[in-house]
Amino acid sequence: xxxxxxxxxxxxxxxxxxxxxxxxxxxxxxxxxxxxxxxxxxxxxxxxxxxxxxxxxxxxxxxxxxxxxxxxxxxxxxxxxxxxxxxxxxxxxxxxxxxxxxxxxxxxxxxxxxxxxxxxxxxxxxxxxxxxxxxxxxxxxxxxxxxxxxxxxxxxxxxxxxxxxxxxxxxxxxxxxxxxxxxxxxxxxxxxxxxxxxxxxxxxxxxxxxxxxxxxxxxxxxxxxxxxxxxxxxxxxxxxxxxxxxxxxxxxxxxxxx
Ligand code: NAD
Numbered sequence: 001x002x003x004x005x006x007x008x009x010x011x012x013x014x015x016x017x018x019x020x021x022x023x024x025x026x027x028x029x030x031x032x033x034x035x036x037x038x039x040x041x042x043x044x045x046x047x048x049x050x051x052x053x054x055x056x057x058x059x060x061x062x063x064x065x066x067x068x069x070x071x072x073x074x075x076x077x078x079x080x081x082x083x084x085x086x087x088x089x090x091x092x093x094x095x096x097x098x099x100x101x102x103x104x105x106x107x108x109x110x111x112x113x114x115x116x117x118x119x120x121x122x123x124x125x126x127x128x129x130x131x132x133x134x135x136x137x138x139x140x141x142x143x144x145x146x147x148x149x150x151x152x153x154x155x156x157x158x159x160x161x162x163x164x165x166x167x168x169x170x171x172x173x174x175x176x177x178x179x180x181x182x183x184x185x186x187x188x189x190x191x192x193x194x195x196x197x198x199x200x201x202x203x204x205x206x207x208x209x210x211x212x213x214x215x216x217x218x219x220x221x222x223x224x225x226x227x228x229x230x231x232x233x234x235x236x237x238x239x240x241x242x243x244x245x246x247x248x249x250x251x252x253x254x255x256x257x258x
Pocket of ligand 1: 013014015016017019020021022040041042066067068069094095096097121146147148149190191192193194195196197198199
């Protein structure tokens with residue numbers, strides 16, 4: 001069955017470059033005919049996002065800045081979306097950040113400042129953007145965020161980000177419960193490791209990829225396209241009975257023990 005999102009509008013947050021998982025999501029949504037609003041964080045990313053958007057071959061894509069660590073930036077961004085399109089049908093949140101030094105050494109040494117920063121950007125931001133997006137989802141909607149196995153289990157070198165992902169995954173459940181009465185669904189995708197800009201912050205990332213290739217049921221690493229297609233499913237009506245769920249797109253690695 002093909003999925004059509006013709007006539008629907010989706011916000012995709014978190015494209016830094018062509019390797020970003022958010023870009024994989026944007027391409028899957030574009031293939032299904034969706035209109036896209038792409039948001040980026042810093043000015044220097046605007047050119048990248050603009051160039052990528054041109055490859056979508058649509059003339060109605062909107063590109064906006066949104067720094068999720070600032071309430072006024074989120075407010076401005078969603079006000080602009082309201083003025084430009086009115087109603088949106090879904091949102092993909094593909095955003096995380098932690099200081100590199102907090103991903104090294106031991107979790108027990110995490111600073112208060114580093115802890116709060118990682119949780120602010122990687123977890124709280126979902127709640128902040130869900131609240132803003134809800135106002136524009138008059139016809140119901142679907143929200144998807146990105147998490148990792150390190151939120152469920154101790155994964156070497158993932159440290160603080162694992163704790164932030166656990167908070168993000170719990171937020172998905174509470175948001176799903178709050179927003180369900182407005183016919184808004186909230187789910188997460190737990191992606192296998194993919195070589196992106198963010199992944200550069202994780203030490204020994206190559207050996208993580210090797211392990212997935214050797215030990216995952218599918219014996220291969222995850223691609224942004226695979227994650228994009230699952231996001232497409234979760235953002236479409238095909239998944240209309242699913243909310244508060246976490247779907248692993250990781251070649252099955254999460255089921256494997258030593
Ligand atoms: P990426 O670096 O391409 O994307 C991360 C994005 O977060 C960037 O676009 C960055 O600009 C954005 N961001 C950071 N701080 C922000 C802020 N204050 N405001 C707005 N945006 C901000 O890397 P990615 O791997 O595509 O990461 C996307 C998501 O996928 C993250 O949540 C990440 O934890 C998750 N994830 C990644 C992997 C992986 O192996 N790459 C695996 C599982 C989950």
